[in-house]
Amino acid sequence: MSSVSEVNFLFDSTSQLLPFWIAIAKTEHELELAAKARQLAYGRHLPSLGEMLAKPDADDAHPDSAVLLAFSKLDGSCIGTVRVQIANQQQLRLEESYVLPKALSTGRVAEVSRLAIPARSNGLTLRLMLIKAAYWYIRAKLVDRCFLCVRYPVDRQYRRFELDDVLQPNEFVEMKHIGMIPHRILWFDVFHIEARWLLSANPLHSVYFASSHPDLLQNIQMRTLQLETQQQVRSIG
Template sequence: MDRLNPAVLISESHNGRAADSVDLNLPVKKTERMPFTIRIVADEESLQKAIEMRQMAYSRHLPDFARQMTIEIGDYAAGTAVLLAESKLDGGPLGTMRIQTNQFAPLAVEQSVELPDWLQGTRMAEATRLGVAGGVMGRMVKIGLCKALFLYCQQQQIDWMVITARTPLDREYEAMLFDDVFAKNQFLPMAHVGGLPHRVLAKPVAVARQRWAAVQHPLFQYVFETHHPDIDLSPVDLSFARETVGCLEASQIAQSS
């Protein structure tokens, strides 16, 4: 895949041409139900389900890292949403993703690398802590979470979606037209994911629809022309988290002293 020209994309997003191609009011061609729901975590019980899903997913490839996973301050940070996919059959967790915007703080990836000038000053969102169930259902949930990420970024008027991906998962994001932020296929150690080497990839929100249409992407209809009522990204009240955040902050202070 040819590397994007960031200057051109930024120019397009700001002069209005690209924005016209992503009209949020475009009619969808069909409505489709899924065997699971995706929503933003709004209570402790749901967050615990998301943590359980993270541990289960990460244990398949990074068991030592998975054993250390727990609720993190970042789960409650302003400008952050934790998504949870749940089975309609029994309410069990099937997948999760955390989305952090840079509205209130630098992205997690910026703990590890300095992002290039063409991303500075833009509205970004980083997807982290992705975990899904195994098998066919897990693949369906992953696609659903990726659509939810895009919809959330539209909702929040984000310019760039940013992710870090280890091999071989980086190829899945490349297939969804994410592009290298640094050199082609360059892997860098990431402090916020245990120091493991990851590619840093980005995707422009404003021109996503026209880019997917141009290459006749097999998921174009699913993402852009199908309404999924089971993806509910309504804003939530995170006041339930205040006590937990205080405990986490106190624990971190105690560990560092």
């Protein structure tokens, strides 16, 4: 059995379909759907921020960014969104408010932001899958480190991810691109977090790495693993 075939076989019994799919926004209309989801989600608790996010911004259409949208299989409606920015042509948005240490900013870096789920009934599964799609997107793009800015008390929801603080634990910075609201800056190593979760027996390891979800960005997890396997075979040969 070839190495690529082994990857396919590994996921045959762990491939899980979802009641939604996640895709990259391609049109102005889809970016408007993302903005509407942000307005509704953030507006529940922070009305002024919700209004600020009601329209697509310049970053949404920038080549460094990918806006991910979740669509319900029931009716095709947009039920969630998240944005990924990879620092190619411009610095990460968070660095408008805080300059990252050189040790963390070298190599390829990304920021995950604008996570929004407008309906209260769409809970943990959708949140986890939006973040999983963002993770495999940046892994496919060979990103070294990824950053997230999270406000209180939402930061408590990210404890399960075992992320590191850029500053001191529980230290917050006012973020210009998020309405000057104080946020913690969290980060993780893209290619090391899998081993970290395995060693700590984090239940997210099964969800993010042992299980395959073909509905995420046209099966990006499988495609990325196949490419990584091919590259490893070539390097050995």
